[in-house]
Structure formats: C-alpha cells, structure tokens
Amino acid sequence: MKKIYIIHENREWTTHLTNRLEELGLPYEEWHLNEGIVPLTEAPPEGIFYNRMSASSHTRNHRFAPELTGAVLSWLEFHDRKVWNGSRALQLELSKVNQYTALEKAGVKTPKxxxxxxxxxxxxxxxxxxxxxxxxxxxxxxxxxxxxxxxxxxxxxxxxxxxxxxxxxxxxxxxxxYIEAPEPYITRCEFIGGKFVYAVQVDTSEGFELCPADACQIGDLFCPVGEEVEEKPKFQIIDRFNDPILEKYEQFLQDNDIQVAGIEFIRNKNGEIFTYDVNTNTNYNADAEKAAGRFGMLELATLLGHELVKVSEKTLHPQK
CATH class of the missing domain: 3.30.1490.20 (ATP-grasp fold, A domain)
Known part of the structure; x- marks a missing residue:
C-alpha cells in the first residue's frame, strides 16, 4: 500500500501532522533520520515523501541528520519518487547564504x-x-x-x-x-503547496527565538499595567494579509521546487520589506491558529492526501 512518508528528526514537531493524517484516515510512515542506511542497491517504496529535516537538528544531538537526509533525497529523486521539499529545499534550509542569493535572484530584497x-x-x-x-x-x-x-x-x-x-x-x-522596525515585530508568511495560506505577526520584543512550534515556545509575553497583567500573545495571525511580496514569494518557491515554507520579513521605518529567512521545516502555532480558526497542519495533511491519490492513479494508469 502506498503511503505518505515523513522525513524528519524531531517527533515533537511532527506529531501535529501525524495527528491530522490519522484524523483524515491517511496511511503514513515516519522516517526518523538521526541514523540509518540508504540502500542504493534497492528501489524505494512507492508513495509521496515529505521532507521536514531541520537546520537546527544539531541542537538536538542529531548532528548528521541533514547529511543523511541529503543522501536519502538523492536516492528518492533518482528513482523519480514524488518528493515535497526535496534536495533544493534542503540545500536552502541548511544555508542562509544560499537563501539570500536565491531570494535576490528572484527579485526579493534581503538585508546587506x-x-x-x-x-x-x-x-x-x-x-x-x-x-x-x-x-x-x-x-x-x-x-x-x-x-x-x-x-x-x-x-x-x-x-x-x-x-x-x-x-x-x-x-x-x-x-x-540591523533593520530597525518602528514596532518590535516581524511577519512570517506560510505557504503550503507553494501557495500562500496566512501571515503571522511575531513579537520580537523579548528576543529572536522565533520558532512557532509549541515545543519551542518560551511562553507568552506579558505587559504589567499597575497590579494587573495584560496578556500579549507572541504569535498572531493577520486577518486578510495582502502584499505584492506574496507574488514574488510564490514564484521563488516554484523556481526552487519548494512546496512548504515559512518566509520571514521585517519592515523598516520607511515601510520597505527585507526578507531574511526561509524555513522549509515550518511549524504552526496552535494558539494563534485556534484564535484565527486557521489550521496549517490540517491543510497540509489534506494536500498530502490529494498528492497520494495522484501518485496512486499514476501507477494504475501510467499513460495519464
């Protein structure tokens, strides 16, 4: 039976997706690539493969997980398997130099x-x-x-x-x-299937650890007013965000064969946008999504299910 194969090294960041896959009744298998082998003498299984390898794997003592993932992706692509966020996505995930040169090539301004x-x-x-x-x-x-x-x-x-x-x-x-913004926040645009889903405003007043995953959160920010405490969430989905930069981002993702990503930018005091990070192992903040009624992992799981159907139909009817 064909499956959705999830390539990753951190189960805490993957459980939200697998929960959605189970909710939709979709067959899947996790490939945790901290260690392993790449059987180049064999053909990989049929299905759709979604790469979620992270540039920060070394902070979880998974130092060579990206290198192993690179070998696995080469193996899969050699055998013409359907891969979301393949070798090029991994290359950009692991190098901001590669990100910035690719963004500038696409006409997207990055900081000096x-x-x-x-x-x-x-x-x-x-x-x-x-x-x-x-x-x-x-x-x-x-x-x-x-x-x-x-x-x-x-x-x-x-x-x-x-x-x-x-x-x-x-x-x-x-x-x-250093791009000084008039207000202490950045904007993160989420894309699934290469298309814009929503944008998130991220408060940076307490530092730069901006991963939206629940496991990464350092807690909501608080602003004391007298004896009362007013909660200020770190992540807030922007209602009906629209900007010409989105068209450039979608073209950039298409040109670099990236299906899932979070792209972060900051505006200076003149309103100019500077893009500084492309995260191809994107996560979604549960509190922000619940407040906005938008659910990235559900949309991602649904699209992966559609891709699995396409792969299955192509196998049954290869001339189509």
Whole structure:
C-alpha cells in the first residue's frame, strides 16, 4: 500500500501532522533520520515523501541528520519518487547564504550580509558592513538561535573573545545590517503547496527565538499595567494579509521546487520589506491558529492526501 512518508528528526514537531493524517484516515510512515542506511542497491517504496529535516537538528544531538537526509533525497529523486521539499529545499534550509542569493535572484530584497569564517574575519566583516548596528547569526541555524545584536564593533570583539561566543556548526557566521522596525515585530508568511495560506505577526520584543512550534515556545509575553497583567500573545495571525511580496514569494518557491515554507520579513521605518529567512521545516502555532480558526497542519495533511491519490492513479494508469 502506498503511503505518505515523513522525513524528519524531531517527533515533537511532527506529531501535529501525524495527528491530522490519522484524523483524515491517511496511511503514513515516519522516517526518523538521526541514523540509518540508504540502500542504493534497492528501489524505494512507492508513495509521496515529505521532507521536514531541520537546520537546527544539531541542537538536538542529531548532528548528521541533514547529511543523511541529503543522501536519502538523492536516492528518492533518482528513482523519480514524488518528493515535497526535496534536495533544493534542503540545500536552502541548511544555508542562509544560499537563501539570500536565491531570494535576490528572484527579485526579493534581503538585508546587506557578509559571510565569514574565523573570529578576525568576523570582526573585519562587521567593519565592512557599513552600519553602526548589526546582527550576527549562524549560516546554518534554525529557531533564531545564535542571533546577537551589536551596536559597535568593540562590543562584537568582546563577544568574540569571551566565553559566550557560539561557534556555528558549519563554521560560517553571518554579519548582517540591523533593520530597525518602528514596532518590535516581524511577519512570517506560510505557504503550503507553494501557495500562500496566512501571515503571522511575531513579537520580537523579548528576543529572536522565533520558532512557532509549541515545543519551542518560551511562553507568552506579558505587559504589567499597575497590579494587573495584560496578556500579549507572541504569535498572531493577520486577518486578510495582502502584499505584492506574496507574488514574488510564490514564484521563488516554484523556481526552487519548494512546496512548504515559512518566509520571514521585517519592515523598516520607511515601510520597505527585507526578507531574511526561509524555513522549509515550518511549524504552526496552535494558539494563534485556534484564535484565527486557521489550521496549517490540517491543510497540509489534506494536500498530502490529494498528492497520494495522484501518485496512486499514476501507477494504475501510467499513460495519464
């Protein structure tokens, strides 16, 4: 029997999808690729394969899961299996340098960025970036981990020489101009099947760990007013979001064979959009979805089910 195969390394981020697949009565199998083998001497099973490998796998002691996934995707694609978020998606997931060059090629503006390896070169890059305030981040990261904001090269040098410096897993640190927004939030646009689903406003006032998954949340933000406490959710779905950038995003996803993604941008004080992250292992925030009555994993599971039907029909009627 043909199935939906889910490629991943973190069950906490996958259970919401498998729950929806079970709700719809769709057959599925999880491939947890922390370790494993790739039987190149055999053909893979028939079905549809959905890659959810994460750039942050190393933070869960799954250091080589992306490399193993890359081998598996090559095997699947060689045998012409239907893969959502295949090799190109993984390539972009694992490198912001690749993301930015692909976005710029698609006519999408990104923040000014310099990549560097080695502490002296990181400091030199900060001097060359041309802005007083700048951000450092890992080329291969996820969840906003490793992001630091600096307002001087002296502060960066102190960080580089101190005990808190975080070495990127691939050795590449990015130095990026700081885009100052008039309000402390970014916007994340969600796409399923290559099409826009909804946008989420994400509060950044308490830092840059922006993963919307329930397992990643550090709790809602609170704003004390006198003795009362007013809740302010970190994630809020924007009602009827519409912007010309969406057309460019959809074309970018089509050009790079990406079916599922969350794309994040920030506006400066002049209203200009700067896109800084493409997450092909996107998650959805349960509280925000419940409040808006929109459910990304249900829509994703439904579309995967439709793709499974197409694959099954193609097998039965190969001339179609």
């Amino acid at each position: 960025t310099i990549a560097a390896v080695g502490k002296e070169n990181i400091l030199d890059a900060a001097k060359r970036i041309g802005t007083t305030s700048f951000i450092t981040k890992h080329n291969r990261a996820g969840k906003g981990l490793g992001v630091q904001l600096f307002h001087s090269t002296a502060a960066l040098e102190e960080y580089l020489q101190g005990p808190n410096f975080e070495e990127p897993v691939d050795g590449i640190t990015l130095i990026q101009e």
